Amino acid sequence: MIRVGVVGGTGYTGVELLRLLAQHPMVELVAVTSRAEAGTPVADLFPSLRGRVGLKFSDPAAAKLETCDLVFFATPNGIAMQQAPALLDAGVRVIDLAADFRIKDVALWEKWYGQRHACPDRVAGAVYGLPEVNRDKIRGARLIANPGCYPTATQLGFLPLVEAGCVDYAHLIADAKSGVSGAGRKAETHLLFAEASDNFKAYGVPGHRHLPEIRQGLSLAAGHEVGLTFVPHLTPMIRGIHATLYARINREEDFQALFERRYAAEPFVDVLPAGSHPETRSVRAANICRIAVHRPQGGDTLVVLAVIDNLVKGAAGQAMQNMNLMFGFDECAGLSQIPVLP
Amino acid sequence: MIRVGVVGGTGYTGVELLRLLAQHPMVELVAVTSRAEAGTPVADLFPSLRGRVGLKFSDPAAAKLETCDLVFFATPNGIAMQQAPALLDAGVRVIDLAADFRIKDVALWEKWYGQRHACPDRVAGAVYGLPEVNRDKIRGARLIANPGCYPTATQLGFLPLVEAGCVDYAHLIADAKSGVSGAGRKAETHLLFAEASDNFKAYGVPGHRHLPEIRQGLSLAAGHEVGLTFVPHLTPMIRGIHATLYARINREEDFQALFERRYAAEPFVDVLPAGSHPETRSVRAANICRIAVHRPQGGDTLVVLAVIDNLVKGAAGQAMQNMNLMFGFDECAGLSQIPVLP
Amino acid sequence: MIRVGVVGGTGYTGVELLRLLAQHPMVELVAVTSRAEAGTPVADLFPSLRGRVGLKFSDPAAAKLETCDLVFFATPNGIAMQQAPALLDAGVRVIDLAADFRIKDVALWEKWYGQRHACPDRVAGAVYGLPEVNRDKIRGARLIANPGCYPTATQLGFLPLVEAGCVDYAHLIADAKSGVSGAGRKAETHLLFAEASDNFKAYGVPGHRHLPEIRQGLSLAAGHEVGLTFVPHLTPMIRGIHATLYARINREEDFQALFERRYAAEPFVDVLPAGSHPETRSVRAANICRIAVHRPQGGDTLVVLAVIDNLVKGAAGQAMQNMNLMFGFDECAGLSQIPVLP
Amino acid sequence: MIRVGVVGGTGYTGVELLRLLAQHPMVELVAVTSRAEAGTPVADLFPSLRGRVGLKFSDPAAAKLETCDLVFFATPNGIAMQQAPALLDAGVRVIDLAADFRIKDVALWEKWYGQRHACPDRVAGAVYGLPEVNRDKIRGARLIANPGCYPTATQLGFLPLVEAGCVDYAHLIADAKSGVSGAGRKAETHLLFAEASDNFKAYGVPGHRHLPEIRQGLSLAAGHEVGLTFVPHLTPMIRGIHATLYARINREEDFQALFERRYAAEPFVDVLPAGSHPETRSVRAANICRIAVHRPQGGDTLVVLAVIDNLVKGAAGQAMQNMNLMFGFDECAGLSQIPVLP
DSSP: OEEEEEEOTTSHHHHHHHHHHTTOTTEEEEEEEOTTTTTSBHHHHOGGGTTTOOOBEEOGGGSOGGGOSEEEEOSOTTSHHHHHHHHHHTTOEEEEOSSTTTOSOHHHHHHHHTSOOSOGGGTTTOEEOOHHHHHHHHHTOSEEEOOOHHHHHHHHHHHHHHHHTOBOGGGEEEEEEEOGGGGOSOOOGGGBHHHHTTOOEEOOTTOOTHHHHHHHHHHHHHTSOOOEEEEEEEOSSSSOEEEEEEEEBSSOOOHHHHHHHHTTTOTTEEEOOTTOOOBGGGGTTSSOEEEEEEOGGGOSEEEEEEEEOTTIIIIIHHHHHHHHHHTTOOTTTTOOOOOOOO | OEEEEEEOTTSHHHHHHHHHHTTOTTEEEEEEEOTTTTTSBHHHHOGGGTTTOOOBEEOGGGSOGGGOSEEEEOSOTTSHHHHHHHHHHTTOEEEEOSSTTTOSOHHHHHHHHTSOOSOGGGTTTOEEOOHHHHHHHHHTOSEEEOOOHHHHHHHHHHHHHHHHTOBOGGGEEEEEEEOGGGGOSOOOGGGBHHHHTTOOEEOOTTOOTHHHHHHHHHHHHHTSOOOEEEEEEEOSSSSOEEEEEEEEBSSOOOHHHHHHHHTTTOTTEEEOOTTOOOBGGGGTTSSOEEEEEEOGGGOSEEEEEEEEOTTIIIIIHHHHHHHHHHTTOOTTTTOOOOOOOO | OEEEEEEOTTSHHHHHHHHHHTTOTTEEEEEEEOTTTTTSBHHHHOGGGTTTOOOBEEOGGGSOGGGOSEEEEOSOTTSHHHHHHHHHHTTOEEEESSSTTTOSOHHHHHHHHTSOOSOGGGTTTOEEOOHHHHHHHHHTOSEEEOOOHHHHHHHHHHHHHHHHTOBOGGGEEEEEEEOGGGGOSOOOGGGBHHHHTTOOEEOOTTOOTHHHHHHHHHHHHHTSOOOEEEEEEEOSSSSOEEEEEEEEBSSOOOHHHHHHHHTTTOTTEEEOOTTOOOBGGGGTTSSOEEEEEEOGGGOSEEEEEEEEOTTIIIIIHHHHHHHHHHTTOOTTTTOOOOOOOO | OEEEEEEOTTSHHHHHHHHHHTTOTTEEEEEEEOTTTTTSBHHHHOGGGTTTOOOBEEOGGGSOGGGOSEEEEOSOTTSHHHHHHHHHHTTOEEEESSSTTTOSOHHHHHHHHTSOOSOGGGTTTOEEOOHHHHHHHHHTOSEEEOOOHHHHHHHHHHHHHHHHTOBOGGGEEEEEEEOGGGGOSOOOGGGBHHHHTTOOEEOOTTOOTHHHHHHHHHHHHHTSOOOEEEEEEEOSSSSOEEEEEEEEBSSOOOHHHHHHHHTTTOTTEEEOOTTOOOBGGGGTTSSOEEEEEEOGGGOSEEEEEEEEOTTIIIIIHHHHHHHHHHTTOOTTTTOOOOOOOO
8 A cells, every 4th residue: 555645636637536546456545635625525525526535635734745655746737846846855756647747848848838947957857657658667757747638649649650650750730629627627718518518619729738748759759850730629528538640651551550569568558440430438437548540542641540538548547557657556456447338 | 256147238228237247356247148239249339348348249049148147137128028037947036127027016017118018927026126125135036126217316315205204295296307328229319419419308297107116116115105296307418317306394304314314324325415416427427326305495395306327326236236235245346436527 | 770788798698688689670789898808899709799799898987878778787686786777867778687676575685685785766666577477567667677597487387377376376396407508607617518517416405596586476476475496407508498397286277278378479488289398409599488288197286397598588588578578669579580409 | 582392301401491491581481391201290390490380291292392493402312313303304493402413423423422323414514502612603503512511611611722722732631520410310329419428539531421522622623633631520519510621831821811812702701810719609500601720830731720500501501592692682691690609
């Protein structure tokens, strides 16, 4: 058993993390912090946790997080970088579900996130927590930068192609669609039911913060800079990301076999049979990425379809997968829930 | 480990049962039958089960169900009554998720279901599988009539009141709202997304088949005939039933305490604090009924709010709870999933 | 042509009013005010109005509303009572879509709305704008209290019964379900898509502000005080109210005929054939109330089903219907849109 | 006034056409045919039309369509080609909302639609009813092939670019998302609410019937063959198409100005200001296409966003726009409804 704390348990990645941690056989949940909700039983805010999470939200100052083995930050961007260094120095391992440690180029991070980085010296040592790329490094990590939801789906979909070097790196296109929970549990008008329901729109086309994260990951995999057009969309569903990825072929391959080979040993990536169209609900509430590869009309443009649950493989589930690796647990411990369908 | 078969695994109660059975520690799933889909891998029809259910649908004739310890019928009404007797005679225990054995008065059943009963002699011996009422009988049962979804929510909400005899039995009102999955996985026009979405309607107001089932259960609990007006509605969500129940008080009580007492020992019924409004999502994908009791404006009309997931506590979860009781397993085995929120 | 101003055009009743007014043949829209959005083109906030509403939001102070023939208040409760008196004194007619003038008993209003009334002397002279009850008074009114959405559906459903005196007034039950737009365009967490979608809940069971408004209207119609249990629910759709109404019969009638007679001359109330189940989408975006009457199982409880679009017959459409009456236009002018289905 | 008949009024394009025709000042609706529903009042099937469409569905054989000035076919593919020739020969004008006359290359049509064409000799004379391209030809047409929904959005989005010759024709990408009504009012399992809600998926990636239609239109506009990857998706909303279009720039232009110029005179195409993200609800229930042009990060890939209501500008509204042109009515007659938002 390890002692685990969660900073910022009032958002959607937070409550999802609590759902998963409360069912993990090796985790003792010792603190969930929230300045705004300190003193409120967690299960009052999230009745789904009644009888399963007995803790109250605690004030961060009083939470004694330094006595934990591991602390998750399920906070907005900019919080973990303030608090993680002291925890790390106290010997606590840290997984940040936000973006503070994802971008290696600190200046680039500061440009996209519009703030000075509070601990630039810790960025280099942070491990980007995409197990399908960095499994071994994650095992030894003290600080994990847990990937974003779009970056998880997009990278898993493009990785076999850019690693193999068989497509035009300079002109990748990712047309991604996200359920509304991806925007977080924020009281903003455009996220209201009466605004987002029965409606579909793109957003952030001029530039979205996940663009540099995806480009960084794919560039590392490719061995040089990739060019990417990334267009996110808001779709009227709660959970799920569907990434539709386009790449121009520049070398013939058996693409289906390439994907199957790449992910043969991965417990949480499922390459579907040729001709498939993965649905987001086929991964709802589960830590799985399902992928299909198409070559429409035999042309020179490949189409890859990748789906995840943005709150699980795109956030809390992947974070717990990283925890499992860091502490030597079975990588699948606590993550074997079957997707909820319908 | 017990050997379990499922007849009719292509509907929503079927796939939900498979999701739960595949995660149960004591169950070996040996056959899932479907005449229409015989030969198709179950996971081809329901990709959510990829890697978790390796079986193909088998033809009922070839499925050797008589070698099972337990067979679930997740079939339309009228199937189990044809096939259950032979299985029972072969020593197999049976849980019918449909309505064939729910109504003790066979003539009444035949009137509401519009067909002759195929084995009226088996009805008396069937146990109505509402553990909160019949736990001991369920333990020894060979044949379980698993309750309907509306009847589960409505009975659990009214039971403390009618057992205590503190409301007017003759004029109970149940205004119930169901998600669309309650209608089953049937290709019918009125269940299409473009018909049922962004829309709300009552249906079956002149008479719904769950009316006699609810009246039977409440009459047994009350010790005499109850009068009930039951109005079901279709609401644009996938899962969930919300029953809003009205009863005229005819004897003062501490109603909150009455409910808390009645369900104190129940693992799957959660009486909320006074003043609460349970949400259907607080039980989504979990085997829980949450209940709140109100007395608006201090008047003489009680309002009880009860929510369940129609596919879990209203169908497959309750069926598995019954299985646990029948085979001496922990009643909660395989049923400890935390609700999925959001 | 009349000159019309709208105070508070940034909410859902506001934008719906603008949609309707912009299509009315006798209306010149001269000002739409919003302190927060002053200077912003209305069509920037609501792109659906591009090319149809050329105005910018103006600051209330600069809007010269006193030069209008009519001013609508599509504001939160408590605004119109501050500003209407000066307009009325300047000869401008006023329709308040909020609650400031709905309750004749000012002390009762102050209790439910939690504030002192700013102009209690104007309340008596205000006409409650339900044309099916007050058509003649509306024609001569200077100040209209436009009914709430729940009160419109509930009163139209109960009126024939309480006017006829054939049901038990003391124990009426209104189980009402509303789409999320009924809560307004407010950035509140519980109204987020990821909270309200795929979810159903009751709210305000201990007491909702529409309760005294409905009781007042039905008591006037009945000729004495009625007793009402009113339970509102939030259902995952954008528009629509479905009121399911229960009343105990105390005198036999041909109830279908009673309803048909009562509404025979009403242009915007449609009594459906016996046995019908009205759907909210059958009135989507249109100024119609559809009603069906049931007597389940021939018992002594009547069930009335009434549907409206909460933003049209429940707010902006009814307000424009009142305007038509006040200014001697055809009552249906600008209100003949056919419902949008699917 | 013209006499209008509708063949096949039981689907979504049919009921939408009836909604629009019933509000058109110059149309007398004389017959709505349906073999299956002959004798049923149209308003029984679609209560939204109660009081507005008094006709019963009539049997096609008895409908005397040859006495009409114009007949719309709102039928499945393959019907209009059987019946249109006789009507045309009788002097009736015809607008087919299905695909029978859209593809000029009959062999290509037969390949994609899997049937022999019944009147290949009529195809050449049919006019493709996209007014933004063919306005003058439409004015004189006897037979209109009304465009598909995806083709309308996709062509309107790409047209300025391919006409100007400033992008790489050979590698256009259209990533399109449609509401579920686009699939029609067919009782098919995958269109059920419980399947399509809270879910997102691509379909038809290997090849969709709208691909050759879009390629034909864009190739004509470009003056030579274009290459197109077309990926349609099903999104959980009732109405709306959002086309996200990608093209590689091969000649610099002021792209915003190019689009504004191209559509300056078009009553139903609205080019949004630079930086905009059109929402499908901004055109809900209205005959409008809204378009925005982006050049993310100043790169060489253009992104065009185009939204329509698939049932209006993508079907029935465009058909009525064509009718207006054919009969010399104001092009906007009956089509001035403001979009319904929220």
